[in-house]
Amino acid sequence: MFYKVKSMGLTGLNAFPVTAEIEGSSELPDFQIIGLADAAVRECRERLKSAFRTTGLNFPEQRVVVNLAPADVRKTGTVHDLAIAAALCMVQGWIKKSAVENAAFIGEVSLGGEIRAVRGVLPMTILAQKLGCSEIFVPADNAAEASVVSGIKVYGVPDLRTLVAHFYFKKKITPQPEYQPDFEQAADGCDFCDIKGQELAKRALEVAAAGGHNALLIGPPGSGKSMLAKALPSILPRMTFDEAISATNVYSVAGEIDPEHPLITSRPFRAPHHTVSTAGLSGGGTIPRPGEISLAHNGVLFLDELPEFSRNALEILRQPLEDGKVTISRAAGTVTYPSSVMLLAAMNPCPCGYYGHPTRKCTCGAKKVENYLSRISGPLLDRLDIHCEAAAVEFSDLASKEKAEPSSAIRERVQAARDIQNRRFAGTDITCNAKITPDMMSEVCVMTNDAKDALKTVFEAFGLSARAYDKILKVARTAADLENSELIEDRHIIEAAGYRTLDRKYWAT
Numbered sequence: 001m002f003y004k005v006k007s008m009g010l011t012g013l014n015a016f017p018v019t020a021e022i023e024g025s026s027e028l029p030d031f032q033i034i035g036l037a038d039a040a041v042r043e044c045r046e047r048l049k050s051a052f053r054t055t056g057l058n059f060p061e062q063r064v065v066v067n068l069a070p071a072d073v074r075k076t077g078t079v080h081d082l083a084i085a086a087a088l089c090m091v092q093g094w095i096k097k098s099a100v101e102n103a104a105f106i107g108e109v110s111l112g113g114e115i116r117a118v119r120g121v122l123p124m125t126i127l128a129q130k131l132g133c134s135e136i137f138v139p140a141d142n143a144a145e146a147s148v149v150s151g152i153k154v155y156g157v158p159d160l161r162t163l164v165a166h167f168y169f170k171k172k173i174t175p176q177p178e179y180q181p182d183f184e185q186a187a188d189g190c191d192f193c194d195i196k197g198q199e200l201a202k203r204a205l206e207v208a209a210a211g212g213h214n215a216l217l218i219g220p221p222g223s224g225k226s227m228l229a230k231a232l233p234s235i236l237p238r239m240t241f242d243e244a245i246s247a248t249n250v251y252s253v254a255g256e257i258d259p260e261h262p263l264i265t266s267r268p269f270r271a272p273h274h275t276v277s278t279a280g281l282s283g284g285g286t287i288p289r290p291g292e293i294s295l296a297h298n299g300v301l302f303l304d305e306l307p308e309f310s311r312n313a314l315e316i317l318r319q320p321l322e323d324g325k326v327t328i329s330r331a332a333g334t335v336t337y338p339s340s341v342m343l344l345a346a347m348n349p350c351p352c353g354y355y356g357h358p359t360r361k362c363t364c365g366a367k368k369v370e371n372y373l374s375r376i377s378g379p380l381l382d383r384l385d386i387h388c389e390a391a392a393v394e395f396s397d398l399a400s401k402e403k404a405e406p407s408s409a410i411r412e413r414v415q416a417a418r419d420i421q422n423r424r425f426a427g428t429d430i431t432c433n434a435k436i437t438p439d440m441m442s443e444v445c446v447m448t449n450d451a452k453d454a455l456k457t458v459f460e461a462f463g464l465s466a467r468a469y470d471k472i473l474k475v476a477r478t479a480a481d482l483e484n485s486e487l488i489e490d491r492h493i494i495e496a497a498g499y500r501t502l503d504r505k506y507w508a509t
């Protein structure tokens, strides 16, 4: 007797189909699993024997061989347990062949017969649906996560007994209702109206949020840099469905899905502490896991007190920031995680914090200031499109009772500019102006003659790098989008170039 059950495997974020083929023959009882299975998969023999025993189900009294096909791809972890259990039930005659033809099974089986949650259910369910499965059986704790995918019936299985009852006794498991995402969730945290003064920094963050540009806030202690950063989520544009799925995939693989909100619909905001390790920031580990930069995919990675991060950790960020993905190589293979983020960094200009302050004297020597600033390398600085000074707040601003503009009003403008970008980049992989690829630059960033002249002057006066040139153009594109202007005008170029002057003030020496 020969049966087949569909399962799914995972490398990095990529799911791949696996078929558990089973053959039972009337030889001396034995149970083998073959097909490039690692130790965790082979241990499934003991888990399943014990699970059948403790649940009061008879284990096949035959020689049973399970092959996990394709046999040339390495299978890891415990995710195939449920498919193998279903195959054993077929050998016992409890599940009919026709009943599982269009079904996939994923989940870990415990010694007691419970079905335990596994990682990566979302990408695996998406693949099952694409491959034409009409049903998927997943651990009950993962059911909400799988229900994000439409066009496939999701059954959350709590234990082995319920699975057998579903097929054999027709005591059907209630399918998980399809999850209806809410993209209008309000961000909690700080509101821009509570921040006094800082008009320039607020405008800079508005432009950064609208186009997804990396930004750096620099200023003395207590000027509101951390406060501005905390308020940023309240003005970020809504995620598109594709962006939400792509961000949720990362959390699914990291095993960090909240069953109450299985689809991530507000942009992630990750703020790792400066003691974070390089692996924690970019991903890694013996069993590779996504790092903070991938958990911030399609959202914001906020690095407060930037110079305090280890130089190594920062330098490793350079490539993922540019490419929008991180590749991690391990003995077992290579995995790639997405890392398309908006980087926001905040820092003081020197150890005491008052270098360049209009009224207070900086107590650090020139050498100390230079050492401090040199912790941020030139190439990293070049990747920060918008540099903005969060100057000390004036007394008159602080004492004023007037509320500043609320986040909701700023968010409306940001959203309108992002809607223009979504239309512009429809059908491409580009999500916002910051991610415009070099081949699209000339098509998308069309300037008036005055703007061209302005850019030429800036380029020559500042001695800009080619990257800085592109970045100024992209930021100018966003400034134009915020005004719903088709062409980039000279005032947009001047604003964008203004965001590149601070490196000259602080890093020029």
Ligand SMILES: Nc1ncnc2c1ncn2[C@@H]1O[C@H](COP(=O)(O)OP(=O)(O)OP(=O)(O)O)[C@@H](O)[C@H]1O
Pocket: 194, 195, 196, 197, 198, 219, 220, 221, 222, 223, 224, 225, 226, 227, 228, 347, 348, 353, 393
């Ligand atoms: N612009 C502002 N408007 C209103 N309150 C402010 C402002 N700036 C600072 N504050 C007050 O000061 C506190 C500290 O601000 P915040 O932590 O943002 O400063 P910072 O610039 O990050 O300082 P540091 O460089 O020391 O990290 C805030 O919690 C807030 O109470």
Ligand SMILES: [Mg+2]
Pocket: 225, 226, 227, 304, 346
């Ligand atoms: Mg701070």
